[in-house]
Amino acid sequence: SQQGEEDPQALSIQEGENATMNCSYKTSINNLQWYRQNSGRGLVHLILIRSNEREKHSGRLRVTLDTSKKSSSLLITASRAADTASYFCATVLFSGGYNKLIFGAGTRLAVHP
Amino acid sequence: EPEVTQTPSHQVTQMGQEVILRCVPISNHLYFYWYRQILGQKVEFLVSFYNNEISEKSEIFDDQFSVERPDGSNFTLKIRSTKLEDSAMYFCASSQIELRDTEAFFGQGTRLTVV
Numbered sequence: 001s002q003q004g005e006e007d008p009q010a011l012s013i014q015e016g017e018n019a020t021m022n023c024s025y026k027t028s029i030n031n032l033q034w035y036r037q038n039s040g041r042g043l044v045h046l047i048l049i050r051s052n053e054r055e056k057h058s059g060r061l062r063v064t065l066d067t068s069k070k071s072s073s074l075l076i077t078a079s080r081a082a083d084t085a086s087y088f089c090a091t092v093l094f095s096g097g098y099n100k101l102i103f104g105a106g107t108r109l110a111v112h113p
Numbered sequence: 114e115p116e117v118t119q120t121p122s123h124q125v126t127q128m129g130q131e132v133i134l135r136c137v138p139i140s141n142h143l144y145f146y147w148y149r150q151i152l153g154q155k156v157e158f159l160v161s162f163y164n165n166e167i168s169e170k171s172e173i174f175d176d177q178f179s180v181e182r183p184d185g186s187n188f189t190l191k192i193r194s195t196k197l198e199d200s201a202m203y204f205c206a207s208s209q210i211e212l213r214d215t216e217a218f219f220g221q222g223t224r225l226t227v228v
Contacts, residue, residue: 033217044219098213099146099161100212102158103155
């Protein structure tokens, strides 16, 4: 079974629109992190949200966490063509595995000018 | 801004050959990691390393894999006898403290192609 699953797998929007990506997980977590990956490049950390937090903001990014539903969402507001990338959620487990990130399959976001 | 650097960016090797992937983590970081991403698939954890020893490893990280921090700045991943299915993007990452309290910083990756 997979710890992290994102949906949708792919999302195509116009510049200026909002993009929402969802992530679900199975096992209790310590924190959940969102990363961005431009095509063929490394992963860049966006936001870390702890299990006792419900919402965090960073610029145009808003992340929510619902531990009762074991799910998180990443909202990018007023999207730009430069936001085109793959977005991954990654969890750090509550017990055991403090030093590994378990990644979901990712959402490929395409923002069209 | 400090960054994790990986070399080479692309390596082609013949099946059965040994390869060493190199990484220079951020200088004041204490925790180091290797991940891999097969083309079009998710990022998979391989191993974490702290205080000169492996702290955790995945099922993928079998006897063919080893890690080393030979000189206090480099962090290497060795694959002893490469297989076709080892072809992937390999990412090194580091963090200052444990991931339960912080994020990881990733390098740009080494694309390994086994032919």
